[in-house]
Amino acid sequence: MFDLKQAIDDAQFVTFMTGAGVSTASGIPDYRSKGGLYSDLASPEEALSDENLRDHHEAFHDWVVKKMYYPDAKPNVIHEKMAAITNRKGAIVTQNVDGLHQKGGAKHVIEFHGNLYNIFCQKCGQHFDYQTYLKADVHAQDGGILRPGIVLYGEPINPDVVERAIAAISRADLLVVVGTSFQVYPFAGLIGYAKPGAVLAAVNREPIALPAGAHMVVGDAVAVFSKL
Template sequence: MTDKISEFKDLLQRAKFVTFLTGAGVSTPSGIPDYRSKNGLYKREKYDFPPEYMLSHDNLVEHPDVFHDFTVHNMYFPDAEPNIIHKKMAEISNEKGAIVTQNVDKLHTKAGAKNVVEFHGNLYDNIHCLTCGKEFDYKYYLKDYRHHEDNGIIRPGTTVLYGENINPDNVEHAVEDVECADLLVVVGTSFKVYPFAGLLRYAKNDAKLVVINKENLDLDSEVLAISDDAVNVFSQI
């Protein structure tokens, strides 16, 4: 494993543009649960509806109280702090690259990263009433999902819910960052959620690909696959 980390470190040093593609596993060391692992959000307990419905636009509109309770107690971690993975990625991407993340926790930005595409949006920006559009601070949303001036439902941020389309600007910027990279680094994601998982098809033919994930993703044999804790890996680069 040490040899692979050394190879990764060498690739980072030689790369001209590094694009990190990140998922929930990057934020679990900061105390934020992932989704699909055996201890993840989707498997921790029984819900009234399937987890995908709990985080859907339909649930937001049809059962706003259920949606609010689930979201507030399972998705918001405002006191979470960036870990070594976020910090190292911020340092590298600010110098020569970008980060495209599935995460909605804003920890990449909190770590100081300037070139971040939040592919699925985030939970903290543009929290607004679906009736009148008035914006609210996330702290208000943690307490109430109703805008009492017009009884409108408050939507939590720019997060893309199940049943909604990805923001076209996010897709465009993510594709550009993948196309620019001579080194792509996939970290902490099962790579099963589309269209995020399809971003690799925009990579240059000669781009190097590194995957850092506890579980094998069964990608091309030429990929440098590091089956290790990402905290351990990024602590050594």
């Protein structure tokens, strides 16, 4: 029987790979689950695409503001336990764009898909707070379109971010995948950079496809991390 707590205690460097399931306990809907953010859309890839932002910035802005911002969300026990562990000996590579890992106290976070609260003008590069973006997506001074610094469908991941993520994964002797179906690439492909002999485990409500020899902990991540 695999003991996650013992594995974390024994590890010299722990890297967590996290997805939307980590933030659901904080009141942020899962991206793809039934009743989640995308459940009312025929094509989520279209709503959050670079093409939609370019051609229909008003519709893009309206959807993002209504569906994606949860500024009152608080970190939960998963964020807090991950912060405590990785601040001592590890890192977090996350698909999440909500900033809750940092709010939970984590110091070593690689945001693979960016951050919703990083707002900038595409014309001049000036940064704005998210409250400004909630009201309007046009920079009054130059007419530039504001956008959040998240990776949209059709856009590449920042090479520096990819490099940092690979470094965090290849350094770990314990990799723990939490709250993700692990089907979104290139994020899921990062597991290929694990070093030989590294222990791989996953915590998720449903079993996910993992490399041979990995350990699957099926259950609610809040319950699992509450016991760590």
